[in-house]
Amino acid sequence: MKLLTAIIKPFKLDDVRDALSGIGVKGLTVTEVKGFGRQKGHTELYRGAEYVVDFLPKTKIEIGIDDNMVDAAIEAITKAANTGKIGDGKIFVVDLKQAMRIRTGETGSEAL
Numbered sequence: 001m002k003l004l005t006a007i008i009k010p011f012k013l014d015d016v017r018d019a020l021s022g023i024g025v026k027g028l029t030v031t032e033v034k035g036f037g038r039q040k041g042h043t044e045l046y047r048g049a050e051y052v053v054d055f056l057p058k059t060k061i062e063i064g065i066d067d068n069m070v071d072a073a074i075e076a077i078t079k080a081a082n083t084g085k086i087g088d089g090k091i092f093v094v095d096l097k098q099a100m101r102i103r104t105g106e107t108g109s110e111a112l
Helices: 010-022 067-081
Strands: 002-008 029-035 042-046 049-053 056-065 089-095
Touching: 002 010, 002 067, 010 056, 010 067, 056 067, 067 089
Parallel strands: none
Antiparallel strands: 002 056, 002 089, 029 056, 042 049
């Protein structure tokens, strides 16, 4: 099992969710987050005053997934979230040692 974490632009969430549903992903967790990478934020003008936006709004998607679906999920997210512009995001994959469904007590892949 793997824990797949994707950081994407917020307006791409529906596209990514649809793409993941299309390959059989049954559930995911979404969090509104802020951060920066190579973009380093930007400067904006508000009522004549200039200010720096250091952290940009992003959406974090977390998915517990079987090992055999990881490559398909990465491909689906990459295609759906890609705009071709800086700040499209990143995908992280880490080993998931254990998962448990609280309601039924199922563990491992059955809990996903």
